[in-house]
Amino acid sequence: MNHLKTFVLLAVMTALFMGLGYLIGRGPGMAIALLFAGGMNLFSYWNADKIVLKMYRAQPVDEQHPNAVVRNYVADVRQMARDAGLPQPQIAIIPNDQPNAFATGRNPQNAAVCATTGLLDMLTREEVRGVMAHELAHVKNRDTLTMTVTATIAGAIAALANFALFFGGGDDRERPGGLIGTLALMILAPMAAGLVQMAISRSREYEADRVGAEIAGDPQALASALQKIEVYAKRIHNPTAERNPASGQLFIINPLAGRGADNLFSTHPATGNRVRALMELGARMGLRPRPVVEAAPVAPAAAPSSVAAPTATTTTGVPITAPPRGPWG
Numbered sequence: 001m002n003h004l005k006t007f008v009l010l011a012v013m014t015a016l017f018m019g020l021g022y023l024i025g026r027g028p029g030m031a032i033a034l035l036f037a038g039g040m041n042l043f044s045y046w047n048a049d050k051i052v053l054k055m056y057r058a059q060p061v062d063e064q065h066p067n068a069v070v071r072n073y074v075a076d077v078r079q080m081a082r083d084a085g086l087p088q089p090q091i092a093i094i095p096n097d098q099p100n101a102f103a104t105g106r107n108p109q110n111a112a113v114c115a116t117t118g119l120l121d122m123l124t125r126e127e128v129r130g131v132m133a134h135e136l137a138h139v140k141n142r143d144t145l146t147m148t149v150t151a152t153i154a155g156a157i158a159a160l161a162n163f164a165l166f167f168g169g170g171d172d173r174e175r176p177g178g179l180i181g182t183l184a185l186m187i188l189a190p191m192a193a194g195l196v197q198m199a200i201s202r203s204r205e206y207e208a209d210r211v212g213a214e215i216a217g218d219p220q221a222l223a224s225a226l227q228k229i230e231v232y233a234k235r236i237h238n239p240t241a242e243r244n245p246a247s248g249q250l251f252i253i254n255p256l257a258g259r260g261a262d263n264l265f266s267t268h269p270a271t272g273n274r275v276r277a278l279m280e281l282g283a284r285m286g287l288r289p290r291p292v293v294e295a296a297p298v299a300p301a302a303a304p305s306s307v308a309a310p311t312a313t314t315t316t317g318v319p320i321t322a323p324p325r326g327p328w329g
Contacts (some may be wrong), residue, residue, distance in 0.1 A: 006201045013153045013196045018187045020160055034156045045144070049104040049112060052247055056240055058092035058114050069120050075112060076129045077136070084140055089113050090289050098124060098236040099229050102250035103135035104144065111139040122232060124226055130222030131229075134212030134252055141211060145205045147249075150200050154193040162191050163169045201249050201267045210281060219282040220289075223275040229253040230271045 017034070053322035061070050063078075065131050077091050089105070091110035099119040105111030113135045119128060138144070163213065211220035241248050248256050249267040279289065 005199075009196050009200045009203070010150065011155070011158075013193055014187060016192060016196075017153050017157050017160070020157060022094065025134075036156070036159050046104050048104065048144075049110070052104050052250065053092065053112060053114070053292075055247065056094045056096070056114070058089060058094050058112070060092050062091070072125055073115060073120055073128060073132070076125070076285060077132050078109045079134055080129065080133050080215050084136055086136060086140055087111070087137070089139060093120070096238055096240070097121075098238045098255060099232050100251045100253060100255050101131050101135055102252065104250065105139065106144055107142065108139050113139070118232065119229070120235065123228060124221075126221040127225035127228065130212065130216045130218055131225045131252055133216035134208050134222060136215055137208040137211035138204070140215075141204065141207060143208065146204060147201065150197050154190075154197045157193040161187075167312040182303055198267050202269045205269050206274065206277060209278055213278055213281055213300065218287075219278040219285065220287060223278040225281075226253065226271050226274055226278075259321060 033189065048150075061074055063071055063074050065071050065074065073093075074091050078088055081088055087109050089103075089108075092112060092114045094114050094116045095118040097118045099116060099122045101113070101115045101119055103111060105112045115128065116320060119168065123131070160300070209222065213222050216222065230253050233255060238255040241251070245256060248254055253271065254268045
């Protein structure tokens with residue numbers, strides 16, 4: 001269903017581009033805009049992984065790392081990649097107190113998965129496995145390619161609108177709606193393309209949750225991890241993500257502490273919706289739901305290493321247990 005939704009949304013975006021291009025620039029204008037946007041995004045497709053890894057000061061790690069938690073993290077990622085039939089990705093850690101993770105790379109042969117030190121510190125090993133299985137699912141689903149195609153079309157629509165805004169595109173009287181209609185298209189078309197782009201991103205997150213839960217074999221661990229990460233992300237800032245908000249869509253949970261419900265301008269689904277979908281998947285897999293415990297109040301933390309985890313969940317049935325103090329603080 002998520003694959004079908006992605007295809008339909010891509011078709012909508014393509015139709016929007018074709019229609020806008022015809023109304024504004026006819027055939028030549030459409031071709032120029034598509035080539036321009038494609039060139040820009042092709043450069044990003046080939047180089048974005050290197051840029052983002054350097055931006056977040058990602059440090060490659062392997063089985064020889066002196067920290068046992070990191071060695072377990074590496075071993076689990078490698079084992080799950082083998083089970084999923086994927087080439088071994090580059091594995092890295094990011095020195096950041098906010099628990100989070102992302103995957104990057106233009107294809108499975110050139111992929112990297114990254115976890116923050118906060119993730120390894122605050123989550124259990126099973127939860128870390130669930131999170132990294134989600135990131136491997138992004139690699140398996142080639143979501144980087146999907147989002148690059150989406151960005152290309154969205155960029156082409158924006159380029160067409162800018163072209164029409166600054167240079168015009170013929171006699172406005174020849175177009176439906178005249179000048180007012182043209183101005184409305186120039187303003188609304190890029191907004192519509194952005195909304196479709198965000199909807200595709202949310203669709204890919206749901207699909208990665210599903211595939212990742214199957215890779216790890218434990219949907220409940222990923223559900224519990226998502227709830228923990230959301231709680232901590234709202235309390236622990238990610239300065240690099242704040243300076244580069246466009247990179248926020250890479251992470252499993254919005255590092256900018258986004259809103260708590262699906263909305264048109266969100267790149268991530270609401271965590272509660274993701275948890276419910278994972279619990280339903282667990283039920284289909286024959287897993288017994290974990291007992292529900294009343295949520296404890298979350299007190300502000302003085303430092304990331306002393307964050308007090310909530311001791312329970314919302315009404316999703318996935319308990320959030322307090323993790324042991326990790327190796328980072």
